Amino acid sequence: MLRGTLAELEAVMTVASHAGFRAAARELGVSSSTLSQQIATLEARMGVRLFNRSTRSVALSAAGKLFVAEIAPALATIRNAVDLVDEHRSVPTGTLRINTSVGASRMVLSPLVLEYMRRYPGVGVEIVTEGALVDINAKGFDVGIRIREAVPPDMVVVPITHSVRPAIVGTPSYFEVKGIPGVPSDLQMHDCIRGRMASGSIYRWEFERRGEAFTLDVPGRLTLDESDLMLRAVREGVGLAYLNEWQVADDLSAGRLIQVLADWTPPYPGLCLYYPGRRHIPAKLRAFVDLVKAVAWD
DSSP: OOOOOHHHHHHHHHHHHHTSHHHHHHHHTSOHHHHHHHHHHHHHHHTSOOEEEOSSOEEEOHHHHHHHHHHHHHHHHHHHHHHHHHHHOOSOOEEEEEEEOHHHHHHHIIIIIIHHHHHOTTEEEEEEEOSSOOOTTTTTOSEEEEEGGGSOTTEEEEESBSEEOEEEEEOHHHHHHHOOOSSGGGGGGSOBOEEBOTTSSBOOEEEEETTEEEEEOOOOSOEESOHHHHHHHHHTTSOBEEEEHHHHHHHHHHTSSEEEOGGGOOOEEOEEEEEEOOSSOOHHHHHHHHHHHHHOBO
């Protein structure tokens, strides 16, 4: 007697539809290995091979074609029932789990997260900040917020900011002693606060002028792995820091910091929200995505 779960049956239908595991896994929001194991478990339980696999293709076996033809109408009915119920669930509930970086969390907390909580009092929010990029699906997160260029290619992406411009900054007292750099190569004569990335490597400051892009391994005695610590250090006059303009906007307006080499620091893709592609999006996530689309700023 077949005791296949609904997830296993959905897996069979999706792999059959895409004739492959990679695209099917992307749609279902799971890894290819997880999906392959689901299919193998069902095949072992049934005692029949549903797919003929080779290194270059995946195709339904004769038994698989019969199986898909029989279960397709039933699954379509179940999907329609789920959609109807979901449409009537107008108030999102549960807990929305967000994975992001410390800097990004500060940027979106008030305009997005707190506003979301005001609009939907029945939803709780849990934010976990990590420097390293994690598999949000495997770790049980509903959504991630990161710089666009860091997001895995198989995720659904919703822009939050269209671009982010870096800013090289220092205090007026620092520049009185060290002088103001006119070109990036002048940084070799300055004290720079270096950043260590989640990978363990030191971040090379990025520059661009007249279409030519390059990076510099800047000198410095202080190395930090958190942008807020860099901001605190640069405010103390320790040296120059390479930060985002939005992080230092208030300091620049108040004259506490001065920006240099602005013509040499190009913008890069901004923050975005991302989540695994799936056929049914929970109401709590759909509401958050809609809010992001409504209030995303330049």
